[in-house]
Amino acid sequence: MESYLFPFDSLICMLLGISFTVWFTLLLVFIIVPAIFGVSFGIRRLYMKSLIKLFEVRALAELQDPARTQPLCSPPQWCFKRLAWATLRMERGAKEKNQHLYKPYSNGIIAKEPASLEQEIQEMRRGGAEPEFDMSDIFYFCRRGVESIVDDEVTKRFTAEELESWNLLTRSNYNFHHISTRLTVLWGVGVLIRYGFLLPLRVTLAFTGVGLLVVLTSIVGLFPNGRMKNYLSDKVHLMCYRICVRALTAIITYHDSENKPKNGGICVANHTSPIDVIILASDGCYAMVGQVHGGLMGVIQRAMVKACPHIWFERSEVKDRHLVAKRLSDHVADTTKLPILIFPEGTCINNTSVMMFKKGSFEIGCTVYPVAIKYDPRFGDAFWNSSKFGMVNYLLHMMSSWAIVCSVWYLPPMSRMEEEDAVQFANRVKAAIARKGGLADLLWDGGLKRGKVKEVFKEEQQKLYSKREPETSADAVRPKTGPFLNLLRL
Amino acid sequence: MGSTNSTLLKIPNVEVLMRETGFSPAHIIRLHDRFKALDKEGRGYLCPQDFGAIKELAMNPIGDRIIGAFFSPGKETVDFHTFVKILAHFRPVDKDRPKEPNSPEPINSRSNKLKFAFQLYDQDKDGKISRDELLKVLRAMLGMQVTEEQLESIADRTIQEADLDRDDAISFEEFRKSLEKVNIDHKMSIRFLR
Numbered sequence: 001m002e003s004y005l006f007p008f009d010s011l012i013c014m015l016l017g018i019s020f021t022v023w024f025t026l027l028l029v030f031i032i033v034p035a036i037f038g039v040s041f042g043i044r045r046l047y048m049k050s051l052i053k054l055f056e057v058r059a060l061a062e063l064q065d066p067a068r069t070q071p072l073c074s075p076p077q078w079c080f081k082r083l084a085w086a087t088l089r090m091e092r093g094a095k096e097k098n099q100h101l102y103k104p105y106s107n108g109i110i111a112k113e114p115a116s117l118e119q120e121i122q123e124m125r126r127g128g129a130e131p132e133f134d135m136s137d138i139f140y141f142c143r144r145g146v147e148s149i150v151d152d153e154v155t156k157r158f159t160a161e162e163l164e165s166w167n168l169l170t171r172s173n174y175n176f177h178h179i180s181t182r183l184t185v186l187w188g189v190g191v192l193i194r195y196g197f198l199l200p201l202r203v204t205l206a207f208t209g210v211g212l213l214v215v216l217t218s219i220v221g222l223f224p225n226g227r228m229k230n231y232l233s234d235k236v237h238l239m240c241y242r243i244c245v246r247a248l249t250a251i252i253t254y255h256d257s258e259n260k261p262k263n264g265g266i267c268v269a270n271h272t273s274p275i276d277v278i279i280l281a282s283d284g285c286y287a288m289v290g291q292v293h294g295g296l297m298g299v300i301q302r303a304m305v306k307a308c309p310h311i312w313f314e315r316s317e318v319k320d321r322h323l324v325a326k327r328l329s330d331h332v333a334d335t336t337k338l339p340i341l342i343f344p345e346g347t348c349i350n351n352t353s354v355m356m357f358k359k360g361s362f363e364i365g366c367t368v369y370p371v372a373i374k375y376d377p378r379f380g381d382a383f384w385n386s387s388k389f390g391m392v393n394y395l396l397h398m399m400s401s402w403a404i405v406c407s408v409w410y411l412p413p414m415s416r417m418e419e420e421d422a423v424q425f426a427n428r429v430k431a432a433i434a435r436k437g438g439l440a441d442l443l444w445d446g447g448l449k450r451g452k453v454k455e456v457f458k459e460e461q462q463k464l465y466s467k468r469e470p471e472t473s474a475d476a477v478r479p480k481t482g483p484f485l486n487l488l489r490l
Numbered sequence: 491m492g493s494t495n496s497t498l499l500k501i502p503n504v505e506v507l508m509r510e511t512g513f514s515p516a517h518i519i520r521l522h523d524r525f526k527a528l529d530k531e532g533r534g535y536l537c538p539q540d541f542g543a544i545k546e547l548a549m550n551p552i553g554d555r556i557i558g559a560f561f562s563p564g565k566e567t568v569d570f571h572t573f574v575k576i577l578a579h580f581r582p583v584d585k586d587r588p589k590e591p592n593s594p595e596p597i598n599s600r601s602n603k604l605k606f607a608f609q610l611y612d613q614d615k616d617g618k619i620s621r622d623e624l625l626k627v628l629r630a631m632l633g634m635q636v637t638e639e640q641l642e643s644i645a646d647r648t649i650q651e652a653d654l655d656r657d658d659a660i661s662f663e664e665f666r667k668s669l670e671k672v673n674i675d676h677k678m679s680i681r682f683l684r
Contacts (some may be wrong), residue, residue: 135652135660136669138552138610138627139677145556146580147680148546150524461633462551 025057035242044251044403051402052378194400201400202247209243210296212304216240221306230336233284233307241282250404252279258355259410260284261339261369264332268360269371270433271343273384274391275398276373286341289330291315309337325364333365339369344426357430359422367413370429376405387406409436497522507571511578511597521577525570535567538562551630555610563615577585579606582679601666603678608665620661621645 034040161473216236223229245252260283261267267286269276280286288310292301301312311331317323331337344357362368375382382404384394398404411432416425497519498504500600508518527531528540541547541557550556560576568576580596595602611619611627624645632641650659652668660668 006507040499135611135648135665136672136677137631138607139672141550141631142556142607143580143678143680145550145553146577148544148550149528149541149556150521150577150680301525440542 024125027201027204031246032208032243035246038238038242044249047249048251048403048405052224070365071422085129179288194402198249199396199400202249205243205247206395206399209247210300211239212243213237213240214300217307219304221303227454230308236307237285237304238282241278244278245282248275248278248398248404249402250275250279250406252283252405253407254283255407255409256412257283257410259369260411261286261371261410261413262367263337263339264335265339265367265369265413266328266332266362266364266428267339267341267369267371268344268357268433269341269373270437271345272373272375272438273394273398275382275404276343277341279373279408280341280371283408285338287311287338289313289328289340289342311340321360325360328361329364329366344430357426359426362426362429363422365416367415368425368429369413370433372409372412372433374407374409374437374439376407378405382406407437411436501570503571506575506662511574512581512584513578513669513682518574521574522570522580525573535569536573537567552627555613555627555630558613559606559609576606579603580678580680581682583675598679600674603674604666604669607678608662611660611665618657618661619665620659621649624648624660 006369030041030043087129150453157456213236216239217233220229220232222235223232267280269280277288281288287308288304290310290312291313292298292312301310304310305312309331311327313324313327328340331340342361344361382398414425414429414432416422420428498515501507501518501522504515504518507513508515511556513521520567525536528544529536530540530543538557538561541560547553560572562572575597576598579602583600609615611623613623613626624627625641628636628641628645636644649658649660652664653670654667655661655666
């Protein structure tokens with residue numbers, strides 16, 4: 001018995017050995033070496049094109065399926081051409097249509113009136129000498145209230161986008177049901193490929209990337225400070241981030257690279273997931289800002305800081321706004337240091353909108369380089385819903401998606417103008433980012449993901465409504481104009 | 491046909507619900523999803539705190555009253571049926587509905603919409619909007635922006651115009667009459683998409 005298993009055994013060993021060698025050689029040649037030199041064979045783009053073809057075939061199949069539940073928000077002439085929507089239309093830059101652009105992909109049940117409180121009240125007041133208050137005024141607030149019960153803007157932003165057509169990932173289709181055997185088989189094959197082939201490949205790459213980052217930055221840290229060290233540190237960082245990019249099969253298109261952030265400035269971008277950092281850092285060198293973590297993150301942070309100055313804050317220091325501002329300004333003032341990368345929203349948003357920017361980074365008074373990042377949801381949803389999934393779960397999701405396809409736009413630098421305060425400047429930057437990325441520009445605070453609405457917002461509603469009441473006495477309060485007034489775009 | 495039907499089957503008495511409210515199966519499913527999303531702890535019913543968690547509603551000056559409209563007097567919870575029935579008030583009026591003499595009035599009729607709005611004013615449910623109740627609503631909608639005297643004069647003026655039987659309160663009939671010319675369907679309807 002054993003004797004004839006022996007040659008079988010060694011055969012298996014040999015096969016395994018050979019396949020591992022082949023595997024690693026391929027890995028090295030096709031992925032790691034290009035990453036080091038920053039070139040690309042174009043394999044990922046080819047992959048992306050074939051995926052698109054596949055989804056279009058699928059979309060046709062779904063269109064012909066009579067049992068399909070149409071997403072409630074789609075216009076009656078839903079046609080499969082809309083699938084080609086995403087990257088193309090966005091890149092043509094629909095400005096006015098920001099809101100409408102995302103309707104097909106929003107989870108909307110109802111069509112909301114875009115008319116603001118002001119317009120509605122003007123309608124009510126039409127007819128000259130009418131009383132200032134009418135019993136019907138309550139209807140406006142009542143309707144708005146019920147609309148928000150049925151579907152509200154904020155909660156929507158914190159759940160993943162729903163896709164109109166399925167991209168063979170059950171996690172992104174809430175209407176998944178058995179349409180045909182062929183489709184289910186296709187889906188099954190997809191699962192096999194993603195979990196059996198892509199996932200191990202990517203995990204290997206990820207470990208390689210992170211490992212190299214830690215090791216090489218520590219080595220670079222041993223060099224004396226100077227131009228050589230900066231040069232090496234840049235190269236090392238770029239290489240490792242590029243490996244990580246390939247670990248996620250991220251296909252990134254950079255636009256307007258002439259506006260790339262320079263030393264002595266701050267780079268701000270909209271935030272969808274922790275991957276944003278990798279995406280931006282693989283194209284340029286930045287100083288990161290963040291809290292000191294323990295564990296693996298901590299090891300990485302400590303290694304990175306040896307090679308070039310990043311800004312890591314202790315937990316206690318984070319609360320002290322002046323300390324934070326001071327450290328940031330000091331860093332920015334030193335032009336040999338890299339531009340700082342900051343995500344002013346403060347939390348991950350689901351990439352359909354840009355929420356309120358926290359003003360801290362805009363108070364420092366240096367040049368701001370805005371960057372817009374937009375993910376293509378067809379290939380994999382990059383949004384991290386931190387209340388639903390932990391970090392490891394999220395990374396697993398990312399690595400078992402088809403790919404991460406995104407576009408990055410570098411916008412021209414902006415500085416704070418004389419008459420602006422930090423909040424207005426922040427809003428200006430935010431509007432520019434939202435416009436470029438084709439995202440809805442909301443004034444809601446990302447912190448609303450977890451916290452309650454501040455009283456001051458309710459007061460602003462009341463102020464606006466009362467503005468229409470004519471002042472009969474001289475000491476009536478005049479509502480303050482300013483950044484809050486356009487809050488009422490509800 | 492897969493999950494469409496299975497979700498509908500999970501909801502008890504869904505046929506009755508659809509008939510009473512006039513929502514289509516697709517609407518019911520969407521509303522059910524929304525109900526589940528609001529019911530974060532998965533208890534199968536909603537309580538006032540679940541509504542309070544909606545940020546836009548918290549900002550609405552009459553948010554509390556709207557929330558109160560969902561809960562019948564004495565009840566602390568809202569189940570899915572009640573949720574849908576209340577929301578049915580906001581369906582646009584069905585213009586081509588045949589007038590069946592024996593069927594009850596549809597929930598989204600003009601009259602029922604007015605009743606819904608009326609109860610937002612009439613919090614003690616005595617069938618009349620007293621001067622006090624009117625003042626409360628005015629205060630909620632105008633807040634600190636207007637002085638107390640102005641509020642009172644507005645309230646007085648409103649009652650003067652609407653109150654026909656001179657009992658210093660507005661009954662439902664007087665309310666309805668004062669809003670004769672207002673396009674209730676437009677103001678109190680939400681366009682539910684297909």
